[in-house]
Amino acid sequence: MKKLINPFFRWENGTFITIDQTRLPFYESILKLYYPDEYFDAIKKLKVRGAPAIGIVAAYGVLSTVYRYKKFTKAKTESLKTIELLKTARPTAVNIFNILEELKKLIENFDSNDYNHFKDSIENFCKKRLEYEVYTCEKISIYGSELIKNGMNILTHCNTGMLATPGIGTALGIIFKAFIMGKRFHLFIPETRPLLQGSRLTVYEAEKLKLPYTLVTDNMRGFLFSKNMIDITFVGADRIALNGDTANKIGTYESAILSYVHKKPFFVVAPTTTFDKKLSSGKGIKVEERKTDEIISILNKRISIAKNTFNPAFDITPSKYITGIITEKGIIKPKSECIKKILK
Numbered sequence: 001m002k003k004l005i006n007p008f009f010r011w012e013n014g015t016f017i018t019i020d021q022t023r024l025p026f027y028e029s030i031l032k033l034y035y036p037d038e039y040f041d042a043i044k045k046l047k048v049r050g051a052p053a054i055g056i057v058a059a060y061g062v063l064s065t066v067y068r069y070k071k072f073t074k075a076k077t078e079s080l081k082t083i084e085l086l087k088t089a090r091p092t093a094v095n096i097f098n099i100l101e102e103l104k105k106l107i108e109n110f111d112s113n114d115y116n117h118f119k120d121s122i123e124n125f126c127k128k129r130l131e132y133e134v135y136t137c138e139k140i141s142i143y144g145s146e147l148i149k150n151g152m153n154i155l156t157h158c159n160t161g162m163l164a165t166p167g168i169g170t171a172l173g174i175i176f177k178a179f180i181m182g183k184r185f186h187l188f189i190p191e192t193r194p195l196l197q198g199s200r201l202t203v204y205e206a207e208k209l210k211l212p213y214t215l216v217t218d219n220m221r222g223f224l225f226s227k228n229m230i231d232i233t234f235v236g237a238d239r240i241a242l243n244g245d246t247a248n249k250i251g252t253y254e255s256a257i258l259s260y261v262h263k264k265p266f267f268v269v270a271p272t273t274t275f276d277k278k279l280s281s282g283k284g285i286k287v288e289e290r291k292t293d294e295i296i297s298i299l300n301k302r303i304s305i306a307k308n309t310f311n312p313a314f315d316i317t318p319s320k321y322i323t324g325i326i327t328e329k330g331i332i333k334p335k336s337e338c339i340k341k342i343l344k
């Protein structure tokens, strides 16, 4: 079986190298990140995006700071500042907060003032976390691909592939895995307005792998379900509360409701790094609100004269609409007791 390798995330001697996702699919522009502001800007503007990816890139943002200051005390104070800055980039995906909190503890409790030892420890932390995300995707894809049968019509949402994680992806990783295992199915990709992660990024990845897919606009999903054209749905997650309520890209909730009404399985796919151990339900999730421009224009082309817009970037799907959550530790029910067990 062909092995899929993610080509989009690389660390090279102080600099993180990735691809500018705002320019895809028409330009494959390399993005080099070094200064804290560059990491902040890349995450805020969705040049890098996807919950696991922004966590990992933020951690490397801290490592870039450590590389820049060659003395322990300065490297320590500046890297703590970078952590605080990056925490303000985007509020909803929990991965970035989970990993930056861990790094903060590591830095604050570092028990030596040897710069090289400090740098090596932070670098080792980042490398291990990146490798773990690659591993989570692989395990998730093995569990999830079991659910895909020949002839199925599959629905996804947003982009959850190799652009959104350092591995093969979460929801899309499952679909990629099933495809290279030889299963034959059809994928429906909603365009995912306003920023078109579906039509720009998921289609880009599907084309690269020659996956059979059809692009639809977001408001066609009801029609697809009503015509019995969807058998199963896989979506990613940005933050999962302890009761299974899930924040994901705006529009996910509609797919969940449609699946529920039409009695079709709806799976959330996420590594354990996307769970919020401090949150008992989705009520406490802060939903990012983004600028008007994203609604009144498409790829910088103005399409509306509207003066009033509302642009929440995520919605929260209550756990009662979720069939199961596919994690690197197995497929679980969206229930507190099952979630707490895998987070131990």
Ligand code: MRU
Residues within 6 Å of the ligand: 046, 049, 050, 051, 052, 093, 157, 158, 159, 160, 161, 164, 165, 169, 170, 171, 197, 235, 236, 237, 238, 248, 249, 250, 313
């Ligand atoms: O605003 P985005 O593009 O960062 O939103 C991404 C999503 O909602 C993804 O579904 C989620 O982060 C999971 S990525 C594996």
